[in-house]
Amino acid sequence: xxxxxxxxxxxxxxxxxxxxxxxxxxxxxxxxxxxxxxxxxxxxxxxxxxxxxxxxxxxxxxxxxxxxxxxxxxxxxxxxxxxxxxxxxxxxxxxxxxxxxxxxxxxxxxxxxxxxxxxxxxxxxxxxxxxxxxxxxxxxxxxxxxxxxxxxxxxxxxxxxxxxxxxxxxxxxxxxxxxxxxxxxxxxxxxxxxxxxxxxxxxxxxxxxxxxxxxxxxxxxxxxxxxxxxxxxxxxxxxxxxxxxxxxxxxxxxxxxxx
Amino acid sequence: xxxxxxxxxxxxxxxxxxxxxxxxxxxxxxxxxxxxxxxxxxxxxxxxxxxxxxxxxxxxxxxxxxxxxxxxxxxxxxxxxxxxxxxxxxxxxxxxxxxxxxxxxxxxxxxxxxxxxxxxxxxxxxxxxxxxxxxxxxxxxxxxxxxxxxxxxxxxxxxxxxxxxxxxxxxxxxxxxxxxxxxxxxxxxxxxxxxxxxxxxxxxxxxxxxxxxxxxxxxxxxxxxxxxxxxxxxxxxxxxxxxxxxxxxxxxxxxxxxxxxxxxx
Numbered sequence: 001x002x003x004x005x006x007x008x009x010x011x012x013x014x015x016x017x018x019x020x021x022x023x024x025x026x027x028x029x030x031x032x033x034x035x036x037x038x039x040x041x042x043x044x045x046x047x048x049x050x051x052x053x054x055x056x057x058x059x060x061x062x063x064x065x066x067x068x069x070x071x072x073x074x075x076x077x078x079x080x081x082x083x084x085x086x087x088x089x090x091x092x093x094x095x096x097x098x099x100x101x102x103x104x105x106x107x108x109x110x111x112x113x114x115x116x117x118x119x120x121x122x123x124x125x126x127x128x129x130x131x132x133x134x135x136x137x138x139x140x141x142x143x144x145x146x147x148x149x150x151x152x153x154x155x156x157x158x159x160x161x162x163x164x165x166x167x168x169x170x171x172x173x174x175x176x177x178x179x180x181x182x183x184x185x186x187x188x189x190x191x192x193x194x195x196x197x198x199x200x201x202x203x204x205x206x207x208x209x210x211x212x213x214x215x216x217x218x219x220x221x222x223x224x225x226x227x228x229x230x231x232x233x234x235x236x237x238x239x240x241x242x243x244x245x246x247x248x249x250x251x252x253x254x255x256x257x258x259x
Numbered sequence: 260x261x262x263x264x265x266x267x268x269x270x271x272x273x274x275x276x277x278x279x280x281x282x283x284x285x286x287x288x289x290x291x292x293x294x295x296x297x298x299x300x301x302x303x304x305x306x307x308x309x310x311x312x313x314x315x316x317x318x319x320x321x322x323x324x325x326x327x328x329x330x331x332x333x334x335x336x337x338x339x340x341x342x343x344x345x346x347x348x349x350x351x352x353x354x355x356x357x358x359x360x361x362x363x364x365x366x367x368x369x370x371x372x373x374x375x376x377x378x379x380x381x382x383x384x385x386x387x388x389x390x391x392x393x394x395x396x397x398x399x400x401x402x403x404x405x406x407x408x409x410x411x412x413x414x415x416x417x418x419x420x421x422x423x424x425x426x427x428x429x430x431x432x433x434x435x436x437x438x439x440x441x442x443x444x445x446x447x448x449x450x451x452x453x454x455x456x457x458x459x460x461x462x463x464x465x466x467x468x469x470x471x472x473x474x475x476x477x478x479x480x481x482x483x484x485x486x487x488x489x490x491x492x493x494x495x496x497x498x499x500x501x502x503x504x505x506x507x508x509x510x511x512x513x514x515x516x517x518x519x520x521x522x523x524x
Contacts, residue, residue, distance in 0.1 A: 183476070
């Protein structure tokens, strides 16, 4: 049963935890309450054993067209710093299960940053990505300068962030920002398909794989390789490793238990 | 003085008809006309009662292309015009909108379609022309590059040998010749042009419109997936041509009704 919150709709469909941003009148502009709802839904999914993968989506017109400018227009340096609203965003990094962004329409500013905070991005062919903060006399504040640069490279990130221009879904795919571009009628379905594919794997292996990949962002490759190796060894204490390899040898599908 | 009613819109039984209406200028694209055409296309796209669109012209012309007297092209000021900017803001968005709109768009070509006017006809989904209509890649004659999509529309719609010849030499094609080259769906007597175009629109409206919309999307992907990049490239080249002495000379000679003396710069 869908749980309709103030700003989002939370639903569980089999192994998929679905978060739908639901402020259509303002193109899903991200305010603080919305982000708090998103994070608390993700945290609940993380503790719910039935949920294997989360999807964050908006609607056809907008994934999220940016931060709620009204909410922040009158802030001062001190007031905005003391509120420390981005601390909510920072918690997304601690989510252990994979998150897929299913993006259609505008993913701008905070919307683009939210999509980049996810682990995989499935885009409709009408999706548009951009960091237009420069047009308002500020810069991205929820990770845009860091994540976009890592995803598309320094020069394209400079172009997008310094000019505030948008790129199409196909361009975003060419730059490695999105995984897949599909017709607008199918983007959510495509995201669910990929989620279902991941949900079939051992959740322990998925978890350690995500952790190991994320490690590349904050470590030297030597430490990252060691981290990966230890996670690899650790999985040999799981029933899923036994089952996975046994099933492979017996030429049958594995039945992972998550233990 | 502002011209009135330079673009007419009619909606009837699911058919949206857009008529370029500057007959004394052969419906050449003034700045205002390009903006009105773009708005009209957007309105047709939004209006769910409109299932098919016809674009035609009033009087003797379908569309004579960019109006060399338009504010963004005119050389009255000392500065040379930026034709690249002109294309990016005025004509290219129209070409993109016609390709992107997922409703069939029929060009009912009533008379001369020259320069960007020919591009307008070529970018539509169907072309029905009156016997008296004609098609001219007029660009190089005044020292310019084919634009508003003509370079890739022509070379993708018909064989490269002929398309390049048309672009380079700018010879006038009659409806019959254009039909034989595969540029037109049908040629009809002028008196039947709108009737025939409406009949085609009605047939499309009566069909599986979702399938048509998806077919247009797939066709765009197959044939025009790079339309924005190519339009941008044309605009860049036109920017170069627009700064040339040859373009100045071409326009001057055209206005003075004499042969131009080009220098290749």
